[in-house]
Amino acid sequence: xxxxxxxxxxxxxxxxxxxxxxxxxxxxxxxxxxxxxxxxxxxxxxxxxxxxxxxxxxxxxxxxxxxxxxxxxxxxxxxxxxxxxxxxxxxxxxxxxxxxxxxxxxxxxxxxxxxxxxxxxxxxxxxxxxxxxxxxxxxxxxxxxxxxxxxxxxxxxxxxxxxxxxxxxxxxxxxxxxxxxxxxxxxxxxxxxxxxxxxxxxxxxxxxxxx
Numbered sequence: 001x002x003x004x005x006x007x008x009x010x011x012x013x014x015x016x017x018x019x020x021x022x023x024x025x026x027x028x029x030x031x032x033x034x035x036x037x038x039x040x041x042x043x044x045x046x047x048x049x050x051x052x053x054x055x056x057x058x059x060x061x062x063x064x065x066x067x068x069x070x071x072x073x074x075x076x077x078x079x080x081x082x083x084x085x086x087x088x089x090x091x092x093x094x095x096x097x098x099x100x101x102x103x104x105x106x107x108x109x110x111x112x113x114x115x116x117x118x119x120x121x122x123x124x125x126x127x128x129x130x131x132x133x134x135x136x137x138x139x140x141x142x143x144x145x146x147x148x149x150x151x152x153x154x155x156x157x158x159x160x161x162x163x164x165x166x167x168x169x170x171x172x173x174x175x176x177x178x179x180x181x182x183x184x185x186x187x188x189x190x191x192x193x194x195x196x197x198x199x200x201x202x203x204x205x206x207x208x209x210x211x
Contacts, residue, residue: 003140003178011142028077029059029084045099045118050092057087060185072144072180082185083130089189092125116203124195130186133172140178148172150183166190 002011009015033055040048060071060080071080100117133154135146154171161167167188175181 003142003180005141005178008141008143027059028081029057031055031057043099045101046097048094048096050094052093053088053091055087055089055091057084058082059084070143070145072140072147074144079180080185082132082187085129085186087130087186088126088128090125090127093123095122096120118201118203120199120201122195122197124193126193128190128192131188131190132185133167133183133188135174135181139174140180146175147181147183147185149175149181150187154188161191 004011009018033053036052038048038050042048058081060077060082071077073079098119100115100119133148133150135148138146140146150172152168152171154167156166156168172183
């Protein structure tokens with residue numbers, strides 16, 4: 001549809017044709033990254049692994065099956081190009097395995113209880129995902145997702161961010177009615193993610209007699 005007043009049917013390229021449902025996945029992307037990996041066998045029963053990625057993922061991508069966000073202008077996808085939802089500028093992950101040494105216990109029961117333990121951990125630190133600022137309602141009246149005009153950067157210093165005020169809302173104003181906003185796709189970054197997973201394992205040995 002071309003933005004404008006009136007019914008959506010009247011704004012169709014061919015008003016005599018009704019809705020045609022077309023399910024497709026359209027995308028174009030460029031991914032570049034610096035990858036680093038360090039692995040060390042600390043001892044017979046212990047290892048450490050650290051991986052880091054510094055990346056940039058640009059393009060556009062839409063799927064009617066997985067997203068409720070559609071382009072502002074279906075006839076000009078070049079203005080939809082930006083950071084992709086899966087983009088994470090920094091990704092750091094580390095894991096370790098530490099096996100307790102098998103001490104020379106003379107007591108079989110004590111050896112079975114104290115031996116065979118393994119301590120594992122995975123640590124993940126990622127910067128946040130990008131997100132798009134959109135306009136409520138349907139000011140374009142074309143079935144697309146409207147974006148506002150951007151008057152300044154919109155980011156806030158880390159000390160001024162909160163869950164209820166993550167970016168500077170005054171930097172975004174509604175575009176004139178039936179006009180495409182100039183704010184881009186995925187221009188701001190959401191909070192980062194940190195995760196720690198720990199586990200303790202115990203190995204047991206079973207002996208069976210053959211009679």
